[in-house]
Amino acid sequence: MWIISAGAGILNKFYCVLRKSTFNQGKKNMEASFFPFDYFSRELFFCYMHENEISYLVRGCIFKVYKTLGPGLLESAYEAALSYEIDKIGLKVRRQLTVPMEYESIVIDMGYKIDLLVEEKVIIEIKSVEQFHGVHYLQLLTYLKLADLRLGLLVNFNCTDISKSIVRKVNGLDDNY
Numbered sequence: 001m002w003i004i005s006a007g008a009g010i011l012n013k014f015y016c017v018l019r020k021s022t023f024n025q026g027k028k029n030m031e032a033s034f035f036p037f038d039y040f041s042r043e044l045f046f047c048y049m050h051e052n053e054i055s056y057l058v059r060g061c062i063f064k065v066y067k068t069l070g071p072g073l074l075e076s077a078y079e080a081a082l083s084y085e086i087d088k089i090g091l092k093v094r095r096q097l098t099v100p101m102e103y104e105s106i107v108i109d110m111g112y113k114i115d116l117l118v119e120e121k122v123i124i125e126i127k128s129v130e131q132f133h134g135v136h137y138l139q140l141l142t143y144l145k146l147a148d149l150r151l152g153l154l155v156n157f158n159c160t161d162i163s164k165s166i167v168r169k170v171n172g173l174d175d176n177y
Contacts, residue, residue, distance in 0.1 A: 049119065049121075051121050051122055051150055051151035052151070054091065054118055054119050054121055054122045054151075055122055055151060055153060055168065057086075057089060057091060058086060058091070058118055058122065058124065058153060059153075059166060060089075061082055061085035061086050061089065062082060062153075062155055062162065062166060063162060063163075064085055065078060065081045065082050065085055065157075066157060066162040068081070069081060069157075071128075071157060071158045071159055071160070072128075072158060073128060073157070074128060075115075075126050075127060075128045075157075078126050078128060078155075078157045079095060079096075079115055079116065079126050080095075082116065082124070082126065082155075083095050083116060086116070086118055091118055091119055092118070092119050092120070093116055093117070093118050093119075094114075094116070094117045095115070095116055096113050096114075096115065097113065097114040097117050098110060098111075098112075098113050099111055099112055099113070099114060099143075099146065099147055101146060111146065112142075112143060112146065114143060114147065121149060121150070121151065122149070122151050122152065122153065123140065123143055123144060123147065123149055123151070123152035123153070124152070124153050124155065125139065125140045125143065125152060125153070125154045125155070126155050126157065127154065127155065127156045127157070127158070128156065128157050128158040129156060129158055130158065131156070132154065132156055132165075132167065136154060137154065137167065137169065140152045140154050140169045141169055141171065144169065144170075144171035145171055149171065150170060150171050150172055151168070151169075151170055151171070152168075152169045152170075152171075153166060153167070153168055153169075154166070154167040154168075154169060155167075
């Protein structure tokens with residue numbers, strides 16, 4: 001029997017008990033999957049995850065991509081690899097998401113592009129630069145406000161220590177969930 005827990009705030013803890021045998025029937029190579037359940041159960045599990053839990057899993061993917069590729073590549077290479085790793089652990093990820101922007105009374109279709117959007121909750125902005133500049137932090141904060149999301153990660157893969165190059169930005173997120 002598998003016991004899986006996902007937090008959705010202090011008052012909304014969600015516990016899902018799954019029987020291993022139920023989900024192994026007719027499934028090939030279940031051991032290769034990060035989560036031992038079908039698509040419906042995956043949706044049920046992840047929809048209750050808090051942004052902090054998602055960002056924890058994403059950080060693990062960031063470390064794996066950096067360890068594998070190292071510094072010096074283009075942003076698009078890191079984006080593709082990170083998207084693959086996030087998808088591989090079972091999180092839903094969208095790349096180069098064009099989000100419309102409203103300005104006065106018009107809607108601009110090409111407002112901005114989000115590098116990665118994970119589980120419709122967390123924005124990942126990828127850079128491959130010598131160092132972060134103030135505009136990089138502001139860009140992520142603006143994306144969070146325009147998309148009405150609460151958490152974003154700014155990642156610079158062109159560094160010697162990836163743990164110091166992952167910056168967390170919040171837009172009204174309560175860390176005491």
